Amino acid sequence: MAASLGSLFVVFGFVSAALAAISISIGLATDRSELVSMSGKWSIWTLLAATGATVAMEYALLADDFSMNYVARNSTRSLPLLYKIAALWASLEGSIILWTFVLCGYIAAVAWWFSKRLDDRLLGFAMLTLFVVAAFFFGLMLDVASPFGTQANPPLDGLGPNPLLQNHPLMAIHPVMLYLGYVGFTVPFAFAIGALATGRLGEGWLIETRVWTVAAWGFLTLGIVLGAWWSYEVLGWGGYWAWDPVENVSLLPWLTSTAFIHSVVVQERRGMLRVWNLSLIVSTFALTILGTFVTRSGVLESVHEFSESEVGPMLLGLFGVVVGVSIALIFWRVDILRSTGAIDSPVSREGSFLGNNLLFAGFAFVVMLGTMFPLLVEALNGDQLSVGSPYFDRLTAPIGLALLFLMAISPLLSWRSTTPDVLSERALMPAVTGVVVLVVSVAAGADSIAEMFAYFLAGMVLGSAGQQLLAAVRRRGMAGLTGRASGGMVAHIGLAVLALGFVASQSHTSEVEASLSPGESASVAGHKIELIDRIDRIDGGNPVTEVSLVVDGDEIHRPALTTYINYAMAVGTPSVATGWSDDVYLVVLDVSDSGDSALIRVIVRPLIGWIWAGGLIMALGTALALTPSGRRSKPDPIASSENRPDKSVTTGGEFTGASA
Amino acid sequence: MSPTARNRAWMGVLLAVVVVMGVGLARADSSPPTLSERAQALKETTLCPVCDGQTVVESNVPAAASIRALIDERVAAGDTDAQVREVVENTFPGQALSAIPPGDGFGGLVWVLPIVALAVGAAALVLAFRRWSSVADRRATEADRVLVAEARASR
Structure with missing residues (x-):
């Protein structure tokens, strides 16, 4: 039926x-x-x-x-x-x-x-x-x-x-958010095609679709962060990001769309970068299709891969059509797309956005190349080769640091140009914030140069975004927190918080494997973990062993190991003692002893919770950016002549703050 | 804040950054890595042969566990990192178990291309800024004024 x-x-x-x-x-x-x-x-x-x-x-x-x-x-x-x-x-x-x-x-x-x-x-x-x-x-x-x-x-x-998909509630949310993001980019893509087909290639279509692009970006951000959180809570190795091909392909449209939501501002303001922006939005949409193709076709090895099926070639076909049609349309319209504008100085808001775009494009290139390279090499000369996290870590770390630097400076720059004097005045407080964060992190144990730079820059990002938000609130009260500019600053704060969590948790990990019997305890990075008892039971037909552990004398945690009969697969359900400064991650590795002991892995990593918190703050920033700020920006007379006169264009407000 | 006071404040910031980072670096553990640190580093860069791109640290399948044990054993026996890798590769012939792509040969392109791409992009950006800064006359022309006047009139 x-x-x-x-x-x-x-x-x-x-x-x-x-x-x-x-x-x-x-x-x-x-x-x-x-x-x-x-x-x-x-x-x-x-x-x-x-x-x-x-x-x-x-x-x-x-x-x-x-x-x-x-x-x-x-x-x-x-x-x-x-x-x-x-x-x-x-x-x-x-x-x-x-x-x-x-x-x-x-x-x-x-x-x-x-x-x-x-x-x-x-x-x-x-x-x-x-x-x-x-x-x-x-x-x-x-x-x-x-x-x-x-x-x-x-x-x-x-x-x-699959057992991994049935033991954590985040599984109910993460894919939906990801799809809302992925699919949402179809809307700006469709408008880009509309603009190309009609030749109305001014800023009209960008402004019309701004809300949709930003919303899709927010969903995608949330989807990726929740996916990382899910993998941390479920997969049992204490990490959350492994540069797995499917993680990579979800990151690709995020990178290009993040570049896009910055560079559209340059087009709105200056009428420049039209071809570039079209390319970015087409790439973003095409990459969502490519990502789905990679997940569904089995061409790349990944833990996310569901099945090999005929859907793969069809999606690849759609990808080809999207890219082909878009390139053809852009070539057809290239005369209208040419802009005569100029950017006065690299030390300006728009100049920094160009830097941002270069870095995001470079980041996307690294991720794309690293993901596809093994396939390429194998196709060309039959060699087996793997590109794993060390590659991505090494190449993306400097790009990430440069992006943090731009995030710290860019909101302080005025449009057109900024004198060194003005910049030095505006950047002072953010730099002091950076120093404070640096001092705290070194006191807490930071000891490598890249790590310390990351903390300093993340602190500066917090400072500059906070300074902009304070100025907005002073001018307009709490309403100052809404609108695109302030929402963007809140998203920056979220990303800085996320970066602090990411860097700290990647840089410092303490891990111990111990076989414990009741009453015995292990000590890891200042945390004491004591085994209380072990219970074997049957749940839904599957044998489950649950181990009770007391963390630091008060919190009881019960990680478990479930054997899924249908899949002949033992899946550990980790338990995490989440803390403000660090997480104690508990996994049951083995209970094959007939006695009451269990082999436990304990992993302590600092600031992991900040990653999820940062992601949620970014989502909040997106929501604020979508909330009308109550101010009307004045549309550029030339761009708005392309809009129909019966529709007045309401925008989320301009980037504010540092405009001189 | 007066310019002199501001410059002093920046000197203070700079000094603080240098001193604090110096303290952090001085405290860094400069002794050679212990056996277990070396083993951990090797495990983090060795892929599990049957689990689709995960390293042996991330996976709990028996093959990953046996490679972890093998690495521990060889490191304890005094092998160098390269020797340990060789032993692991020989145990699973025909599979690329190193998560780090090679730095030479055709495979080395994966390291070189991104750097070249970023350098070309940066050079293009520098050239573009040069060109833009040489655009001499950027005052409104008569045609521009007419356009603006028309746009205003049609509101």
């Missing part, structure tokens, strides 16, 4: 997305605006179809309908409710349902947001692009990634999701 309904919704979705694309194309080709403006109605149909498919799958998961292959593979009767719901994205076909659902949600939201001007040709081309992408994903579900396949003789119980 759910399966046939679900399949029906998929067909319905594909047909309506395809019809939408065709009718909008005809409307655009024959200048019939009534056809173009019908995109709003089509968006309701596609959203309805995607919602139907999602509900059908969730219903089947919740009702333990094992006649459906997907449910039989990815759920079991004993699975807790939350993980049954989350089983929608536990595997390939379900993730594509989620992707399509999110995409159709975005399409409907865009149609609603711009409902008064859907007959505009730029909007028409943007909606056309969105519907083509939607048709592609519905099409995947029609054939190569059909989620609603059934079997005649259903098993009594399903296999359940």
